[in-house]
Amino acid sequence: MSDDRRVETTETAPPTGREAVERAALEMFEEQGYAGTSVRAIAGAAGVDPALVIRWFGSKEELFLRVLTLTEKPVPDLSGPRETLGERLVAFALAPGQRDVRRDLTALVRASDSSSVRSRLRQITRTLFVERLVERLDGPNAELRAHLIASQLGGLLQSWDVAEDQNVAAASRDRIVSLYGAALQVLIDPPVK
Amino acid sequence: MSDDRRVETTETAPPTGREAVERAALEMFEEQGYAGTSVRAIAGAAGVDPALVIRWFGSKEELFLRVLTLTEKPVPDLSGPRETLGERLVAFALAPGQRDVRRDLTALVRASDSSSVRSRLRQITRTLFVERLVERLDGPNAELRAHLIASQLGGLLQSWDVAEDQNVAAASRDRIVSLYGAALQVLIDPPVK
DNA sequence: GTCTATATACCGATAGAC
DNA sequence: GTCTATCGGTATATAGAC
Numbered sequence: 060m061s062d063d064r065r066v067e068t069t070e071t072a073p074p075t076g077r078e079a080v081e082r083a084a085l086e087m088f089e090e091q092g093y094a095g096t097s098v099r100a101i102a103g104a105a106g107v108d109p110a111l112v113i114r115w116f117g118s119k120e121e122l123f124l125r126v127l128t129l130t131e132k133p134v135p136d137l138s139g140p141r142e143t144l145g146e147r148l149v150a151f152a153l154a155p156g157q158r159d160v161r162r163d164l165t166a167l168v169r170a171s172d173s174s175s176v177r178s179r180l181r182q183i184t185r186t187l188f189v190e191r192l193v194e195r196l197d198g199p200n201a202e203l204r205a206h207l208i209a210s211q212l213g214g215l216l217q218s219w220d221v222a223e224d225q226n227v228a229a230a231s232r233d234r235i236v237s238l239y240g241a242a243l244q245v246l247i248d249p250p251v252k
Numbered sequence: 253m254s255d256d257r258r259v260e261t262t263e264t265a266p267p268t269g270r271e272a273v274e275r276a277a278l279e280m281f282e283e284q285g286y287a288g289t290s291v292r293a294i295a296g297a298a299g300v301d302p303a304l305v306i307r308w309f310g311s312k313e314e315l316f317l318r319v320l321t322l323t324e325k326p327v328p329d330l331s332g333p334r335e336t337l338g339e340r341l342v343a344f345a346l347a348p349g350q351r352d353v354r355r356d357l358t359a360l361v362r363a364s365d366s367s368s369v370r371s372r373l374r375q376i377t378r379t380l381f382v383e384r385l386v387e388r389l390d391g392p393n394a395e396l397r398a399h400l401i402a403s404q405l406g407g408l409l410q411s412w413d414v415a416e417d418q419n420v421a422a423a424s425r426d427r428i429v430s431l432y433g434a435a436l437q438v439l440i441d442p443p444v445k
Numbered sequence: 446g447t448c449t450a451t452a453t454a455c456c457g458a459t460a461g462a463c
Numbered sequence: 464g465t466c467t468a469t470c471g472g473t474a475t476a477t478a479g480a481c
Binding site: 092094172177180200203204206209210212213217221222234235239241243 | 363373396408411427445
Binding site for chain 3: 467469472481
């Protein structure tokens with residue numbers, strides 16, 4: 060009575076208890092943030108008892124960290140000509156298809172009062188971005204430059220999110236890709252001095 | 253019975269009721285963030301009744317917004333040679349003396365689940381930085397470039413804060429000033445293309 | 446073992462007495 | 464104006480039913 064109940068959990072299956080909680084939690088954390096989402100609301104959306112959520116996942120924060128890993132989200136493609144990598148990174152970050160990634164990062168940043176969340180942010184930046192990017196950088200201080208490029212992208216995402224269709228977001232995406240891409244490119248290319 | 257009670261509220265005076273609440277609130281919001289600070293704790297530190305805090309300021313969020321305006325904090329000096337403005341902006345942002353400003357901005361970003369807080373962040377960026385910087389920028393898209401420079405600085409501050417003496421923060425400040433300053437400079441100088 | 450129901454302790458905010 | 468008492472909400476932990 061255990062083995063063959065779920066054949067393939069790719070999609071469309073009515074989620075079982077724990078999985079229903081994880082899906083509801085991810086959606087609500089993305090939508091309303093950590094503080095704005097209660098364990099009761101998650102449990103209600105998943106159709107389980109609130110106490111079970113704590114029972115299964117330990118705490119609200121553990122559930123948050125379990126669900127916001129970004130591991131199943133796409134990562135930027137770092138291959139291709141290095142001369143235009145800056146522009147392509149900006150275009151990737153602002154692409155409509157990456158909205159979920161942006162919302163996840165926003166939720167993590169806004170919950171970063173917790174040191175566990177800050178640690179998770181460092182881990183995501185390092186493993187999903189810096190470690191891959193540093194392989195493509197020549198010249199001195201490659202790792203520091205990769206971290207600073209990550210900082211640039213993080214700042215852009217934050218402004219994009221705070222702007223809410225004003226100022227920055229009102230400008231055409233193409234202009235931002237061109238301008239901000241050039242600023243990234245300075246740290247991609249080996250320093251001249 | 254009203255006019256001459258407080259002669260000068262510059263400094264050192266034992267803060268009266270409302271002012272004691274504002275000072276305690278600012279310090280605790282900077283230190284522990286919005287969610288980590290309770291109205292009860294603020295009232296306790298200020299020596300007043302918790303209910304009075306709500307009575308005087310309306311709500312916890314209104315008190316937060318009233319206190320986190322950055323209006324009394326120093327602003328970056330935008331005068332001087334424009335060729336080195338990028339480096340000077342980075343040096344200003346990371347200067348030990350600007351720690352309070354960084355903490356205020358961090359507290360605002362982490363509370364930006366609220367649209368009122370996002371609006372305050374936009375206002376601060378615009379009036380304290382973009383409007384002043386745009387006067388020093390030549391070439392097309394000056395306002396957009398100023399906003400993007402603000403994004404770069406915001407991203408650096410966020411990384412600096414999340415890093416916590418690891419990675420980015422471990423590198424020497426001078427190297428960051430040089431590298432990241434050059435990236436800012438690309439948006440300060442008029443675009444070549 | 447798995448889940449239900451309940452208990453504790455805190456929060457922001459309010460009503461109403463003084 | 465000030466403060467006591469309290470309301471409805473939260474997260475978390477536990478006792479006990481199945």
